[in-house]
Amino acid sequence: MTKSQIADITWKDSGVPVAARFDDPYFSLEDGLAETRHVFLVGNHLPARFVPGFHVAELGFGTGLNMLATFLAWRAEGAPANVRYTSFEAFPMTAQDIAKALDTFPEAKTVSAPFLSAWAEGARRFDLDGFSVAVVEGDARQTLTNWQGRADAWFLDGFSPAKNPELWGEELMKQVGAHTAPGGTFATYTAAGFVRRALYAAGFDVERTPGFGRKRHMSRGTLRD
Numbered sequence: 001m002t003k004s005q006i007a008d009i010t011w012k013d014s015g016v017p018v019a020a021r022f023d024d025p026y027f028s029l030e031d032g033l034a035e036t037r038h039v040f041l042v043g044n045h046l047p048a049r050f051v052p053g054f055h056v057a058e059l060g061f062g063t064g065l066n067m068l069a070t071f072l073a074w075r076a077e078g079a080p081a082n083v084r085y086t087s088f089e090a091f092p093m094t095a096q097d098i099a100k101a102l103d104t105f106p107e108a109k110t111v112s113a114p115f116l117s118a119w120a121e122g123a124r125r126f127d128l129d130g131f132s133v134a135v136v137e138g139d140a141r142q143t144l145t146n147w148q149g150r151a152d153a154w155f156l157d158g159f160s161p162a163k164n165p166e167l168w169g170e171e172l173m174k175q176v177g178a179h180t181a182p183g184g185t186f187a188t189y190t191a192a193g194f195v196r197r198a199l200y201a202a203g204f205d206v207e208r209t210p211g212f213g214r215k216r217h218m219s220r221g222t223l224r225d
């Protein structure tokens with residue numbers, strides 16, 4: 001594991017956390033939970049694709065909001081067994097900052113307590129009623145290469161490609177493709193051309209679909225046969 005540094009956070013008046021290192025918010029200033037559902041869940045055709053053993057992977061764990069939204073969707077779908085969520089994070093937030101960030105989302109807060117107490121104890125692998133979470137600390141450019149898993153659905157959630165280009169590069173997208181199961185998908189809020197080209201080169205058919213809120217477009221795709 002590469003060494004991680006704790007995230008340095010500033011706060012918008014609305015309660016949205018902003019990463020000082022990247023000068024970018026962790027989620028939409030409009031409604032982060034609605035954005036997660038639109039971009040990452042609908043973009044990957046979830047929860048309909050959940051089956052026992054399904055594996056979601058994410059670049060950028062941040063506040064865990066995407067993970068909790070996925071957990072809620074999985075539970076609403078009847079909680080198929082052994083669903084896994086693996087996320088890659090270089091700058092983990094403290095449990096206090098995560099709790100403060102999740103304060104704005106009453107729905108996520110109803111299920112956040114077991115996650116927050118595991119996180120505060122330093123656990124980076126924990127089980128939420130049969131939904132298994134693993135957060136791999138370190139720079140994803142190294143940790144993903146070493147990962148032995150393959151995901152059925154990817155959430156590509158780095159900060160904006162302009163501010164966090166290292167999480168959207170061609171080599172890393174190639175690793176995303178190499179760590180995707182047959183028929184697997186990705187979704188991301190960005191429609192930046194260089195990201196879409198890198199994902200195509202990594203083996204995905206890429207489409208541009210309507211974005212969340214004021215964003216005109218997002219991207220989603222499926223691994224080619």
Ligand SMILES: C[S@@+](CC[C@H](N)C(=O)[O-])C[C@H]1O[C@@H](n2cnc3c(N)ncnc32)[C@H](O)[C@@H]1O
Nearest residue numbers: 060061062063064065066089090091139140159
């Ligand atoms: C937009 S935020 C993710 C929001 C998150 N998915 C959530 O639900 O709150 C982007 C995340 O990517 C992480 N990140 C940035 N560069 C990284 C890198 N090279 N490797 C791994 N994680 C990185 C940041 O620390 C941050 O937590």
